[in-house]
Amino acid sequence: MGHLVTSVAPLPLQGGGLGRFIDPFVQFLTDITNLEPVLLQLLAFGLLLGGVYALTALGLTMIFGVMDVINFAHGVFLVVGMYSVWLVSEMAGISPFLGIPIAAAVLFVLGVVVHVLTVEPIIEAPQQNQLIATLGVLFIIQSAIEIVFTPDPQQVELSLGSIQVGGVFIPLGQFYALVIALGTMLAVRAFLNRTDLGRKIRGTADNRDGARYVGINVRRINYLTFGIGAALAGVAGGSIALFQRFDPFTGETYLINAFVIVILGGLGSFPGAFVGGLIVGMIQVFGGYYLPGTTAQVLIFLLFIGTLLVKPEGLFGGAEA
Amino acid sequence: MGKTLKSSTSNRRRFLKATGASVAALTLAGCASDDAGNGGGDSGGDSGGDSGGSGGDTGTTTGTPEQSVDEVIIGSNHPLSGSLAATGVGMSNAIKLAAMRKNEEGGIESLDGAEVTVIEGDNQGAQELGGQVSEELLSEGAHVLTGCYSSPVTTAATQVAERQGVPFVISIAAADNILQGRDFNYVYRPQPPARRLASDYADLVPSVIRDGGGTIDTAGLFYINNSYGQAIRDSLREFLPEQNVEIVEETAIEFGASNANTQVSRLRSADPDTIIATTYVAGGVLLAQALQDQDYRPPYLTASASATFTDDDAVSDIGEFANGVLDNNYALNPTVDKTAEVRSQFLDNYDQEFSASVGMAYTAAEVIIQAVEEAGSVEPDDINEALKGLSYEDHISAMGAIEFDDQGENVNALGPVNQVQDLSVKVVYPEEYAEADPQV
């Protein structure tokens, strides 16, 4: 791979004064002016990572957008999706790809149950109560998985490898996840825009009181929404299981990034989630390449705060879901 | 709260937990019921069963009002639930195994065959529970403590032991300053801490490569961005230049990251002679995956204190690509027969991998047992004196006799060099512990 070795990033020693903030950007600009081939590779990685992140945010944005509930259990829903796919492929010997719809079904049921038992009774209560209720759900499900499947990491036996397109490597596992993310996004969007139920969900998201005045059964919309949101988490978790080892605690890192994406993209907005995912993915990839340590995450939170302040409705906020 | 107790009780102070390793053994058999079916011929099951009847009865119903010298209680303070539990449970099991083996040999000789009992506490990997669990184990009658895997938890746990004047032998806790400069009188660490592991890397790995005719002038670090990763990184920065290895690239991965693509791109463009990985199991797997995905491998793929390339499961998950990786970490000593014996017993009993970490915990338990044997007493101060003067050679870790300095560090602690050969992890250097020659 010698042809790629044209730029050696400066040694990013942490604690090196102001230079550590400036040098990476100088390096980045130099690489751009030199049209370094590595930029194309990073772009591809950013796109792939962004796709995975977008997928993890879809369910959250749906529940957040329609019901105005911050679902802390979303991360552990992802984990249930991972274990579902793993169980299906390890125990039943079915292809993990077929496990993904099964994971969605499992999560739909789980989502409805969780909603009816914990969120519905306090849907009108102060928001912090819902937050704590879903936190309780997180503890319950996470520990239940831990007890049943042990805390040991698991892995779906599937080596997908990578392909090379014009000098750019594309890891296939993440590529499939990106395809699934796009497909899911389009499918859900079509469902919301073209079906009666979808219209009711959008209406409820738009104006809950309005929905009640026209006679929409808001309770039913609530549990369906929660179920669909959870099912989307199932799809996301199942897709992640295609390329990543996981344990009962894997969901937590995804959860925070999913919040960032939901806000970046705008509550309830699916294209927004996609763009938000791409932004976070790109920052992580380019930031990870040029900046020392995990400083990229600092940028992500700064962007998050900036969005909240300047455009809290998100990039796609206010637009139709 | 001890795992050996079958009935729960509201007063743990009065109501001592199940005594006698016989009960422990029974519980173990229960846990590992799968193995008990086919592997029950193992002598441990029999002897446990023999004495179990009476011992179990008296143990759970009456308890012992005072410390008596017919049993020695080791308190194991580990994360048995939560995100660290995957390793923590294995470590605690290893400590139970050490007790069981001692009891099979007839118990503590110098105490007329007193049995070794292990009581377990779950610190959940939480700093605020470290001290609490230590106290609980002590109030349940533990004579000596061990733990805790996570360094902040260990700090809290050892503090309690020190204040109460009870010896604490650290099973694993990597942070250097747990002991160094703490003025502890009761805390010991057989394991090489982070700094020692990194310095062993610098001392050993380049010479292995150079002796084999290879060149290692530049290195790229790949580390997990938490305290353990940063501690190793800082020490490597200090020690590698002394061995004429220049660090030309550093890249960090976040805990729980989904891939290592960017990091590998970065390492790839720096193209060092070696990549040095310092990660938990997951991070190393991601590294291997991303390296393969980008069709890149430096001349030497190495690791320092990385859990990945000493973990049989991870190595088999990674497959072919793992072959040849050089890793320095604490390791089991393959040159003594006892290692294989303990390993197979552990696998039979717990259906878990006997990893280097688990092995280190096993050694910590043996250190405790040996100290009690030499003390001939369960008095904390007697055990403590024994630990101070201890020189324990008959252990299964790949290091010299375990002897503690004034701070409680093992002067002979060592992180030898392993290599993955034919998908199995082999110690290759220093020669006294090597089971195979390094392939460079």
Next chain:
Amino acid sequence: MSAIETVRDRYRTFDDQRYAPLVKGVALFGLLAALPTIIEIDVAGMELAALLSLKVLILTVIYAYTAQAWNIMSGYTGQFSFGHAAFFGIGAYATQALVVDAAVNPWIGMLVGGVLAGGYGLIIGALSFRFKLQGHYFALATLAFAELLRFVVTNMSELRGANGYFKAFPRDYGAEYGLVAFQFQNDLPYYYLIVGFLLVVTLVSWLIKNSWVGLYFFAIREDERAAASVGVPSFRYKLIGVAVSAFFTALGGAYWSMYFNTIRPDTVFALFKNVELLLPAVVGGPGTLLGPIVGSFIVTPVSEIARTTFSDINGLDRIIYGAFLVAIVIYSPRGVVSWPSQARALWERVRGDEEVNE
């Protein structure tokens, strides 16, 4: 008149007296001060200490303290902060960085931390309130400010990166074990110290609640627009709430760092630290003086009892604890301290019905 009613009426008469808060406060803190002794009392062969050790008591009071501090901002002004770990961590880090790197006495470091946290709170508040963030958006913004610090500190070698600090010995900063050094050789003084902290923050909270500042706070919480229309400078008063709350939360972080010996970005700035700090207030009753204290004496012991009772299966205690959280917010959305008044209301409704029927 039944005996219960007599008692109730007497209590009401007492409650109206001006000295009532003082008497209640003295009784409450007297009880807290006596707790370490009480738990050792042997009743029929059982000690409370078997359930609640001194360490658990300390933890309980720490969280009562932080929840009380959180309550000043979020309970009183209604601005729900989900990022108090930021202030907690700043307090811990300022104390340790100064004591370890510059041999500054931890009490001074603690105050520096308090001021820094107050400043950070003002920045968060000024930005958020200027841009009119509310509800979930405000909660997420505060969370982001806390997470931001976690990653900043992790990547800053000046603050020892992810490795964090180990507490120095008293002799390293020219002190001896004791109050001045903020270090003790056993837990009991630590307990009384945090009870003292709790007393101070509760007093401050009470003073605020019973002053015009508190009146403004409540007005803002109930209806900010209406408050503004009658001339309450809501922006300024919300900032006061944040700053006071941040300051006291930082002192809690300082205490934490001295008691637990070591801090790291992923212990004091942890994601779930944000939850732990405020949970007692929500469970007990946000916006009330007693809520955070009562809440903490429920949350922490319940988690502790679950842990010790269900220890046979690792992780079961978290299931119980999670179910408990769900149950408490469903059945008592306004907190445990509302139980007596709810019971009274129910009682009066029943009686009211009887009167109507007569």
Next chain:
Amino acid sequence: MLELSGVRAGYDDIEVLHGVDMHVDEGEIVALIGSNGAGKTTTMRTICGILSPSRGEITYRGEAIHSKASHEIVERGIVQVPENRDLFTNMTVIDNLLLGAQTEEAKADRRENLDEMLELFPRLAERKNQRAGTMSGGEQQMLTLARALMGEPDLLILDEPSIGLAPHLVQEVFDVIEDIHAQGMTVLMVEQNVQQTLKLADRGYVMENGRISMTADGDELLEDEGVVEAYLGV
């Protein structure tokens, strides 16, 4: 047709309605008037199940409906034009109208009804693919009314249908109300435009402090001195 007896309701701890008694008969237009804060909107919200009464009874065609959810009340034929409109502001005019048809019957007819509404309100036809939130206040009010009519109500409840509208639009709204009443729809309305309302109404109720203080025919109320003084500003 609709009867409220002893209805008490409110928000959280604050009771707003202290026992409301009123009724609406089939085919009537009934007006509810009163000063701000008297409890008119609370009454409307309680009838439609947005709030549930703490005491008292609401019956519709002999069936108790006070503990029913809002969608069940809509199913029975009561549809409201709420005071603050509660439109789906991010959705198109068409979507808003389609969402108005929730009952089975309304759904079956919704294509026809849609055409009818677009005919009835030409402004809406012009903007049918525009987002509701981008329209003017008058257009939004038309849309709210049209959305309610899409539900094919038997009893239409109007809460301040002319609020904030330009005078010529107010007249338009009243014309529409008169029109649909003429087609046989029962109407219960709250209006600040008291004079015009009472002229239109068969009967009126005056509400004060959460209670009905008087009731009479529309014309009688218009002549009542107290009412004239309090609500007509003469």
